[in-house]
Amino acid sequence: MGAELTLTDCTPADHAEICALQEGLWAGGPAGNQAYLEWKYHANPYLDERYTVLARSAPADGSQLLGMVGVFGSSWERNGRRFTLPCLTDTIITSEHRNSPLFHEMVDEVLARLRRDGIPWLLDFGDQGTVPAMLFRGWRQVGVWGQSVLTRPADAWHRKPWDEVPATRGARSGALLTPSRTPDLDAMTEVVRDVPADGRLRVARDRAYFHWRAAHPLATYYYLVARSETGRAEGYLVGHRSGVDTDQGPTPTTVVECEARTPEIHADLIRLAHEALPGTRVLMWTRDLTEAAAAVLADMGAAFIEPTGRPTQDRPLPSLLIRDTGARPVSAALADVDGLDAWDFRGVSGRGWR
Amino acid sequence: MKDGLALTESAVRDHVHTLLCDLLLRDSLPADHDLRESGALNSVMFLELFVRLETEFGIQLTGADVTQDNFRTAESIARFVCAKRADG
Missing domain, CATH: 3.40.630.30 (Gcn5-related N-acetyltransferase (GNAT))
Structure with a gap:
């Protein structure tokens, strides 16, 4: 030095x-x-x-x-x-x-x-x-690893603000999907606790983790929780946008977490998120994505970008x-x-x- | 350059030298100048070096190509480019 x-x-x-x-x-x-x-x-x-x-x-x-x-x-x-x-x-x-x-x-x-x-x-x-x-x-x-990108028309601002998106039944699972601007810590920890690990390293997610993540002062988060008829939490999704951009701004929206008990619930959460989240581009990692979720993204017109192994090409x-x-x-x-x-x-x- | 399949090793060496001088804003660079030791190539420059090697020599680089043996000096980069071109 x-x-x-x-x-x-x-x-x-x-x-x-x-x-x-x-x-x-x-x-x-x-x-x-x-x-x-x-x-x-x-x-x-x-x-x-x-x-x-x-x-x-x-x-x-x-x-x-x-x-x-x-x-x-x-x-x-x-x-x-x-x-x-x-x-x-x-x-x-x-x-x-x-x-x-x-x-x-x-x-x-x-x-x-x-x-x-x-x-x-x-x-x-x-x-x-x-x-x-x-x-x-x-x-x-x-x-x-790969990533999906759903690009929407710049004038697609007929969408409701996230707070006003109504709770919706998932077409595949029948679960009730409820948007929120605040995390449901009980539901999210319950889902993570019940989804079996598979021997690989995964992010440890508990109340402390979710509480801390949600408190990010320069981020805006959009939450979805899926519940069955009995009220049991079946899955959740978290979308992210820069907190220093607006809903209509140029930065991408990213699905940062999506966890569910079944592939059907996972797919329902991803469809609603890609329909209702703000932003002209919605990004999501595709490594470990279920087939049902990949089919939803393909059906919605998302592009799937796969790595080439060349740093000059894989930059995004x-x-x-x-x-x-x-x-x-x-x-x-x-x-x-x-x-x-x-x-x-x-x-x-x-x-x-x- | 990428069509110059008959490019001699000497020509590759000269071109790599010029390319590094461009990136480092220098008039010349010793062939054995240690790029790791000097830390002169920052992240942006290294990526630019990758892009220019690919476009100007018609080769494709992977992460596995980035070894200290291959990228330590202008001389080692030139040897690596020649080997990569020979591999087709």
């Missing part, structure tokens, strides 16, 4: 400066960015900001903030055990340092801290555009990179996490409820 830079922890005293630097990325204004920072790194139920690294100029140069790489906690479960895995996120570098090794120096510092604490892996669900550079620096590509697609920090030992349950077959994305259909 150049002698003129120092790498430091992230403390509350840094927050105002970070928020100003990150405005281009977060776009929430001072109060919104501060709320996002608090939410992601303080309210996160799994990990605080201890692995987030800042780069500053030398004191003689005013100790100016030059860059940040954020690390937040994600929780995964497999065979009854839970694992917290840190994820790389919220990277920004001042324009005058963008053609420098600063990003990799900050990441190397993160890796050193994780190694020191015995944490064997760092995940990155980030932008495909960074893949070649990350691979060159020793990251491994767990995989790239979701992917996972992983970096071995060198910490040992590695739990046997995590020994195969560098292969895509170890990951269960059945219920999680979009990138991380951003």
Whole structure:
């Protein structure tokens, strides 16, 4: 690292400066960015900001903030055990340092801290555009996977606001599908608890997880819950839009979670979501999608974009990179996490409820 | 360039050198300049390098191609491009 830079922890005293630097990325204004920072790194139920690294100029140069790489906690479960895995996120570098090794120096510092604490892996669900550079620096590509895109006409704003979409019976399941702007934590946790695991790693979802995710201050969420005649929760779906865009704005809408007891309920939730969610484009991961749901998307005219294996072509697609920090030992349950077959994305259909 | 199947190894080396100089805004670059050590290629530049290698040499690159052996220096990139072109 150049002698003129120092790498430091992230403390509350840094927050105002970070928020100003990150405005281009977060776009929430001072109060919104501060709320996002608090939410992601303080309210996160799994990990605080201890692995987030800042780069500053030398004191003689005013100790100016030059860059940040954020690390937040994600929780995964497999065979009854839970694992917290840190994820790389919220990277920004001042324009005058963008053609420098600063990003990799900050990441190397993160890796050193994780190694020191015995944490064997760092995940990155980030932008495909960074893949070649990350691979060159020793990251491994767990995989790239497909995504569906339903494009609607720009003038399709006859749709009702989500709050006014009426509860609807699903054509396949007969379940009652009810839209809401607030999460039904009981229903969602009940469904997740009852959907059997299949031996792969899946996101650990409980009340703490759903409560935290729903509190994202720079996101807008749209919820659907499916219930049977008896009132039992049968499935749920969560749609996401940027909280700094409007329903009619240019950003895509993403189905970030869809979990259900049966393929029929899953398909009904996906159809209603793609009919009623706002936005001109609705995205959804297609890895682990049921045949019934894929048929619904095809029937609605969605495009299915599959990976080519070429980073220059796969840039819009979701992917996972992983970096071995060198910490040992590695739990046997995590020994195969560098292969895509170890990951269960059945219920999680979009990138991380951003 | 992509139609130049008879491109010599020397010509590939020159072209890779020019391409890297363009990306790094430099007039010249030693053939053994260590791109990993210098950290000079940021993420955007690396992707741009991928795009230009594909379009200008008519090759297709996968994630598996990104090894330090292949991309460490201008010289190693040129060797890799020649091998990739030979593989067809």
